[in-house]
Amino acid sequence: MEVIVVKRSICLVVLAASAVACGASDARFPLRDPMTHDGDLASVTAPCRHEGGHLACAPKPYRSSLYWDGADNLIFRPLSDSLGLVTSGESVDVNSLDEIPDSAWFTNRIESMTVADLEQGACTPAQILDPESAPDGSWLIDKGKMDGSTPGFRVVVPGKGKFMIKVESVDDEPERQSAAAVIGASIVHAVGYYTSCEQLIYVRPTLFKLKPGLRSQANFQPEKPFDQKVLDALFAKSPRRNGRLRVSASAWLPGYPIGPFKWKGTRSDDPNDVVPHEDRRELRGMRILAAWIDRTDAREANSLDSWIADNPKAHDSSPGHVVHYQLDVSETFGGEWSWAPADIQRRIGMSYLIDWGDIATSFFSLGIPVRSWEDLDPVKGHELFGYYQLKSFDPEKWKNEYPNIAFSRMTEHDAAWMARILARFTPEMIHALAVMGQFSDPTNTDYLEHVMSGRLDRILERYLLRLSPITDVRMVSRDKLCGVDLAEWRGVRPESAFRDRAEFVRGSGLHVTRGGRGALCVALEHVAPDGGVADDDPRRYVRVAIDDGVARGKLVADLYDLGPSRGFRLAGLERPEPK
Numbered sequence: 001m002e003v004i005v006v007k008r009s010i011c012l013v014v015l016a017a018s019a020v021a022c023g024a025s026d027a028r029f030p031l032r033d034p035m036t037h038d039g040d041l042a043s044v045t046a047p048c049r050h051e052g053g054h055l056a057c058a059p060k061p062y063r064s065s066l067y068w069d070g071a072d073n074l075i076f077r078p079l080s081d082s083l084g085l086v087t088s089g090e091s092v093d094v095n096s097l098d099e100i101p102d103s104a105w106f107t108n109r110i111e112s113m114t115v116a117d118l119e120q121g122a123c124t125p126a127q128i129l130d131p132e133s134a135p136d137g138s139w140l141i142d143k144g145k146m147d148g149s150t151p152g153f154r155v156v157v158p159g160k161g162k163f164m165i166k167v168e169s170v171d172d173e174p175e176r177q178s179a180a181a182v183i184g185a186s187i188v189h190a191v192g193y194y195t196s197c198e199q200l201i202y203v204r205p206t207l208f209k210l211k212p213g214l215r216s217q218a219n220f221q222p223e224k225p226f227d228q229k230v231l232d233a234l235f236a237k238s239p240r241r242n243g244r245l246r247v248s249a250s251a252w253l254p255g256y257p258i259g260p261f262k263w264k265g266t267r268s269d270d271p272n273d274v275v276p277h278e279d280r281r282e283l284r285g286m287r288i289l290a291a292w293i294d295r296t297d298a299r300e301a302n303s304l305d306s307w308i309a310d311n312p313k314a315h316d317s318s319p320g321h322v323v324h325y326q327l328d329v330s331e332t333f334g335g336e337w338s339w340a341p342a343d344i345q346r347r348i349g350m351s352y353l354i355d356w357g358d359i360a361t362s363f364f365s366l367g368i369p370v371r372s373w374e375d376l377d378p379v380k381g382h383e384l385f386g387y388y389q390l391k392s393f394d395p396e397k398w399k400n401e402y403p404n405i406a407f408s409r410m411t412e413h414d415a416a417w418m419a420r421i422l423a424r425f426t427p428e429m430i431h432a433l434a435v436m437g438q439f440s441d442p443t444n445t446d447y448l449e450h451v452m453s454g455r456l457d458r459i460l461e462r463y464l465l466r467l468s469p470i471t472d473v474r475m476v477s478r479d480k481l482c483g484v485d486l487a488e489w490r491g492v493r494p495e496s497a498f499r500d501r502a503e504f505v506r507g508s509g510l511h512v513t514r515g516g517r518g519a520l521c522v523a524l525e526h527v528a529p530d531g532g533v534a535d536d537d538p539r540r541y542v543r544v545a546i547d548d549g550v551a552r553g554k555l556v557a558d559l560y561d562l563g564p565s566r567g568f569r570l571a572g573l574e575r576p577e578p579k
Contacts, residue, residue: 028543029558029572031536035095038103040272043310043319047269057318058307059269062259064300088409091281096572097473099417104272105324106192106282110424111472113190115432121186123197127160127251131201131244134158137209144216144226150177150330151218151234153226154252155208162252166330167245169237175444176384177330178248179437183448184293184329186433191289191421193282193326197251200438202244205235241440253325255306256315261324262300263406270305270322283406285418286326288463290407291398292422292455293332294388296348298400298407302328333448334378334388346387347373352402382447390454395462412466412577419463420471422456423486430456460492467575468555470520470546478567481557482521487550489518499549522546530563542568552578 048057095101102108131139134157143154145164152166168177178200185198208231216226224230239246263283267273277283290298304327309320336345344353350373351358358371372392379389400407434449464487473483487493511523528540540562546555556574 028574029096031560031569031571034097034099034572035101038093038101040104040274041102041321041323042272043321044271045318046271046307046320048318051316056316058256058309058316058320059258059267059305059322061257062262062305064260088411089279090411091284091414092279093275094281094413098413098573098575100281103282104322105194105280107194109192110190110421113424113429115429118186118190118429119432119436121182121198122189122195123199123251127197127199129157129160129163129199129201129249131203131207134207136204136206139203139207139209141208141210141214141231144214145218151216153214153216153231164250164252166248166250167234167238168247169234170239171237173334173336173384173386174239175246175437175439176333176386177335178246179439179448180332180335181248181250181328181330183433183436184295184332186436187293187425188289188326188329190425190429191418193286194323195326195329196253199249200246200436201249202241202246204243205245239440246438248330253304253306255308255320255323258305258307258322260300260303261305263404267305267322272321278405278409280406281414281417284410284414285421287398287400287404287407287410288395288415288418288459289422290400291349291395292452292459293329294334294349295329295332296335296400297328297331298404299402302326332388334384334386336386346376347371348401349387349398350392352399354402355399379447382444384444385447385451388451390451390458393455393458395455395459412463413575415463416467416469416575419460420469420486423460423464423469423490425456427453460490464490464492465551466578467553468546468548468551470548470555473555473557473570473573475559475568475570476521478564479524479526480521481524481544481559481568481570482519483546483555485518485520485548487518487548493550497550524559524561524568526561526564528561528563530565535560535562541571554578 046058048055049060050056091100093100093103099108100106139155139157141153141155142162145152145154145166150166150168152164154162154164156162166178166181168174182198182200185195188195210228210231212227214226215223216230217223235245261267262277264278265276286298289295304325305322306325307316307320307322309315309317311317351371372394373387376387376389376392378386430452431449434445434452437445437448439445439448469486469492470483471486473481476482485498488495488498513521513523515521522544524544527542533539540560542559542561544557544559546557553575556576557570558572558574559568559570561568
């Protein structure tokens with residue numbers, strides 16, 4: 001890319017520039033490549049146990065209790081935290097470039113994501129369904145849905161595998177649930193999490209064949225038969241288009257399911273699980289993603305761990321490894337609870353179901369302050385999206401339905417990391433996401449696009465301008481350090497707002513170039529010779545601070561000067577909080 005010299009400058013400060021004065025204590029990062037892949041995808045051996053008449057050598061399945069998870073996070077954990085000093089600290093799974101490596105939890109993929117990739121989501125070409133070409137009775141219903149609030153069933157599609165089909169009702173948020181399932185999963189996948197392949201399809205009722213003797217169970221409800229009468233009742237209330245039922249299809253995940261993961265601690269029977277979950281940046285930073293799409297039910301039950309055995313014919317055998325999935329995002333974009341009154345519905349996203357802080361505030365103020373949600377109503381004409389709107393949305397104050405320990409421990413660095421990822425969602429991508437909802441009323445498509453864009457703007461305004469927004473930092477030649485300023489790339493501030501200056505600690509000037517769309521490069525001056533000392537000698541260590549004049553914090557690049565013939569080597573990045 002060709003670059004141009006800009007009229008403004010970037011503040012560069014070499015904090016340890018002298019080849020003589022540097023001491024060993026200055027070296028924060030070793031001379032080595034950053035960690036880009038975690039070892040938790042390596043095969044390990046899990047303890048064996050007798051199960052179902054055979055020996056299973058995989059982690060034991062864990063069944064989450066919705067009641068206990070809610071009570072623990074709403075009552076017991078807040079009480080326990082109040083009795084002791086709870087400190088957050090920074091996430092511990094961050095590499096030397098202030099990012100997280102690819103792992104069994106997360107994959108860095110947004111940087112190369114295209115609109116076509118976004119639309120495909122987590123689906124492979126082999127998983128794409130074609131209900132129009134399938135003959136009647138060819139999709140066998142072999143299992144009723146045994147949890148969740150949305151009715152559905154599992155089908156076996158010849159040549160495609162197993163899918164969970166979820167059916168909406170014209171009496172309860174028609175079209176929003178299926179749209180949210182597909183759009184939300186595409187977003188979660190694009191950000192970098194593992195999730196399921198989700199598709200929104202229109203199918204003939206005659207496509208399905210029901211296996212006799214099935215049962216189903218919804219949240220807080222007893223088991224009941226799942227027969228043709230129940231199926232016909234579901235279909236009778238399902239939204240239709242040209243005689244076809246509108247449903248969402250979720251591909252069955254690979255491997256041996258071992259239940260959801262807990263948001264605290266580690267899994268004792270997974271040798272790869274060594275980082276406490278509440279200290280993982282990808283789980284802490286997820287709070288900002290959840291705020292964007294209003295995923296208020298980001299809880300234990302909406303995750304799944306799957307054991308991927310090396311032997312695909314023996315799913316519960318060792319060796320293998322665990323992959324951690326995020327599931328069921330159909331309650332995003334304004335999902336409501338049919339059992340809850342309006343005064344509870346309108347405050348979800350701004351107050352916990354039992355919010356001890358809000359209760360205390362109301363008690364000591366005699367309930368006089370008017371809460372931001374008290375005059376909140378669904379937008380007229382777009383009641384489909386409930387309380388998913390821009391009014392009163394404050395990403396810093398957003399809350400899910402009940403406290404999540406990883407969300408509660410999110411730091412500024414965790415939030416800024418997620419903001420840098422979300423900044424990659426261009427207007428074209430957000431438009432494509434809204435269109436994926438296939439709404440009957442095109443004004444609903446426009447509304448969703450408008451609110452998604454507006455909420456993202458507020459997130460970037462809050463979390464992209466406190467710590468440095470400069471990313472993609474790398475050495476492009478022996479003495480040229482380059483990066484991308486996301487604040488300029490996304491237009492968070494106009495170009496005229498970037499009023500900067502360049503300064504070298506030893507007094508010499510530095511050449512700064514800009515290539516448009518936030519691209520910047522800095523020509524570095526050598527402070528160490530080609531030879532004479534070891535490559536990792538602390539006297540070769542320099543730190544360069546970059547201030548774009550817009551964000552309050554600077555970016556500090558830690559480098560080793562290997563001499564004019566070999567150039568500089570980037571060892572690490574820091575984003576110190578502004579004073």
